[in-house]
Amino acid sequence: MISVVQISSYDLEKMQAAVDRNFQLLGLDERIPREGKVTIKPNLLMKRRPEDGTTTHPALVEAIVRHLQGLGVSKITIADSPGGPYTRLALEGIYRASGMEEVARRTGAELNYDFGTVHVPHPDGTVCKAFDLITPIAEADFVISACKLKSHCMTGLSGGVKNLFGCIPGLTKPEFHWRYPAEKDFCGMLTDLCETVKPGITFVDAVVSMEGDGPSSGELRETGMTLCGENPFELDLLLTKVIGRSPEEIPLVDCARERGLCPASAEEITLCGDALKVFSDFKMPKSRTVDFISSIPRPLRGICQPLIQQFLTPRPKVILSRCVGCGKCAESCPAHAIAIVEKKACIDRSKCIRCYCCHEMCPIHAIEVKRSRLLKL
Template sequence: MLSPVIVRPVASYEDAAALDAAVEAVFAALPAEKQPTPASRVLLKPNLLARHAPDKAVTTHPALLRAVVAALRRRGVTDILLADSPGGLYTPARMRALYEGTGMTTLAKELGIALYDACKSVTVPAAPDGLVREFELIEPVAQRDYLIDLPKMKTHVMTGASLSVKNLFGCIPGLKKAEWHTRFPDKERFGEMLTDLCRTVQPALTILDGVVGMEGDGPSGGSPRPLGLVLGGADPFLVDLAACRIMGIEPERVPYLAAGIRRGLCPAEFPAQALDGDETLLRPAPFRLPASYGAGDTDFARHARGPVAWVLPRLERWAAPRPVVETVKCIGCGRCAEICPRHTIELNKTARIRPADCIRCFCCHEMCPVQAIQVKRLPLFRHL
């Protein structure tokens, strides 16, 4: 039996009643055995990609978290911890600055919940029958018994979409993320890894912030896109399929959903019978896609055979979008060099990327605080 996906309209973050009703509907749809109890030790895992104010649409909005905490409190839950780990150095000072900049510090004081900043990690075995044997995760993911995944509805320059499954990449501590990009530089295998991670972490519940999403060169360099929706359910893959339908993105072109489809973890498209809500809310409202989303982004050369197998990888690499530094914007902070998996970025007042060594993971684009790193592609492919 398919787990229901709740879709509810919420006009704005200021509409606290609508937010509370939407979040309560997601909790209420859970079967009794999956409901949090007063004894539950709950971990809230929002998308806190970088230190951006809530109105920039980069991070999960505090108003949604407020509604989630209210729903937990109605169920008698008192032990609530909020944690995330963005790219870059994972230190207590960095985390405190991140919480402050994204509005989480104010929220935590208001609601009396804890913010995790001890920055410890543990190694756990991965779910069986996957690509990965073990994961190093931030400590509370392994210690807590009820994880709520709270992603933001965004496009993504590498994976096409950044939704529920991708949000769990934040369970991997800081610079350890770069190691996974190095191990799996192509999108297909990176998607397999994210699928393994989701199966290992096993969120109890997912609530997706689609009140205001992000389109274009997400997850941090795009533009806010008001949608007025909250989606949720127990199955993060089904929630993401519903989101892709709204965003106008083919699930097969999102690497972790393609991996889920291949493994039989989810259908190839969102099943109508799983919807709990007005079907008009799933009407496509196509997002503006990243500049990288087109030629050279599908890893099709990996599957080529015969003589063409020699030509396609070279053609694909030549044509693929790449990150480019706009030196007039660059402030020389070094965040891009810090996060780069292959250490291909040099600093001399401003950043410089060595194209020959770049694996096009776009981590530098994600982490740049001033959006000085843009995604560029050959003019010919912009029009195809």
């Protein structure tokens, strides 16, 4: 079951009422361990302000913290491993910019500065059978994921499942792109990761969402809702409906359906609370506007895929007039395809695996996703 609460702004009082109502609609208070450690995992992708719409809004995180404190929970940690290095310096800047520092100051919740990891086996994993998770996630008695509704260049959707990629420490994340360059394998790995982390509750910040070239270079869209559920796969399936897509178009959701982790259709999900809003004109990233592979007969896909990857898959392109040569794209490139030459990023196309991490991590939108000229004929 998923709860939907309509809300028109990030006003703290309204957000508190929305979060309290989500908890009440689903009867979630009993699920919270009063004595244990509860970790809230927002999406803090990069150093952005709340109004940029890239990160989970601090009002949602604050309302969750206050609800937990109202239940008597005292050990509450806010933790994420954003893109880029997982260091105190990087985290301090992100906590400050995203508003999490202020949430911690006002509520007394702890901000994570433990940079350790714990090896967590997942023997039933289909693609990946173990993960090194950041300590506050691995050692939590209960994890609450607080994600942001965004389009995503690689996975189509950034929701409950994709948010958990931030449970992998810092620059280990690009390694996963390198290990699983095929979209299907990468989504399979994220599904395994979600089953390993097992968040008890997932909240979705869909008050203002990001459409177009998400998860960091898209446009803001007022969608006016918070959603909540216990099954992140089911929530993501419902989000595909919110953004007017079919589950087949979102590989992450398709993977969960194939494994039986959520119903086949969003119509089978039981909803409670307010009416669900649907945005059938929600813009998708340029990287996902063409799907040749699914129109090719399955036996031929193996032969055609490398050619399509090389010539037709949208590719990252540096906007030289904007690039300041900071190197953040090179740092996050799993294929080591980017060099900084004369203070400008330069992409070696022959090495690029089209993961779009560079596009995601460039702080000033200096990398665009360019469609092939052949597609414009």
